[in-house]
Amino acid sequence: MGKEIDSQVDPRFGRAQYIVILDQSGTVLEAVDNSQNLNAMRGAGIQAAKILADRKVDVLMTGHCGPNAFTTLKAAGIKVVIEQTGTVKEAFDRLNRNEVAFTDKPNAEGHW
């Protein structure tokens, strides 16, 4: 929901305000402004996934991920962790401690 490491994780992937990208040490490399997709009529998840693919991101941690976003992320070879809540840092720490599993399917319906 914000640009910082202490910002809350938006439950929505495609329509999150910002996508915070961290390196392996947990340093914020970039907070991508996703407002264009936030207001998109359709295809927000696909475009947000493309943002990650273009930046060669390895893992996505989010709340919910829809079917089209998931297909796109999978094509880009990006692993997906769903059902994340709390702050960006808390989610990152869970990943570092191997407390999370990568999902093999989306956990939200498509939107029309």
Added chain:
Amino acid sequence: MIISVASGKGGTGKTTIATSLATVLGSSAQLLDCDVEEPNCHILMKPVLQTCESITVPVPIVEMDKCTLCGKCGEVCRFSSIVVIGNQVLTFPEMCHGCGGCSLLCPEKAITEGCRELGVIETGLAGPVEFVHGRLRIGEAMSPPLIRAVKEKINPHKLAILDAPPGASCPVIHTVMGSDFIILVTEPTPFGLHDLKIAVEAISHLAIPLGVILNRSDVGDREVHKFCVLKGIPLLAEIPHDRQIAEGYARGNLLVVSAPQYIREFLEIFKKITELINGSKSNLKEALS
């Protein structure tokens, strides 16, 4: 001549009006049910259907051996139906509006057009009335292209009556565009008025003459009357909340069949519409001269 029957609010009696109007006009009429998501004119008209035709929209098919992953297809697509990811091109055919932009812009000519079925169009005869309706494929989200296909069946030698979907969004606008007149059917309730206002606002941009038919006119309040006077919208007819009509409707009978005393009323509605169309044409001529 093309007359559309729209409403704003659902369940006000669009289909009741459209089917009875077509029926009293008989062999000079053609009824086209443009509510392709939930067509229901056939329940009252009981047509004998003669043709069934599948309608499709073009969707992209990518030949990967020709593709250079330049990404132009994804940049032009407003609906994210095609996107280049790594060394793949993903397509989401269910989101495609069929504009053809991606295949047009592909420098390698790597995109050909496949098709997605939108639904079917069926035509036939309901007594002397020519009948057309579209049925959207279950699971399909985009109705305007199918509505346009239904409208391509408009017979220019007939009085075409178009039964529109409820609301005031794209499917309604696609139905009423190009009409000579729009009948807005509403009821004299706060809900009827609220949605009528939205419909009038949306439709007024099309500069098509319109009139209101007030259904169940003896329930509710007088606010729709006041609105029509304020906006200068002619009130074409008032149909009371009549048990005879309701009972007939519940059995799937046309209003003018279950309550034949209304045949004259419907002919009168048609006469008023003709006068209003001619009036607006002569007004236009005066304005231009």
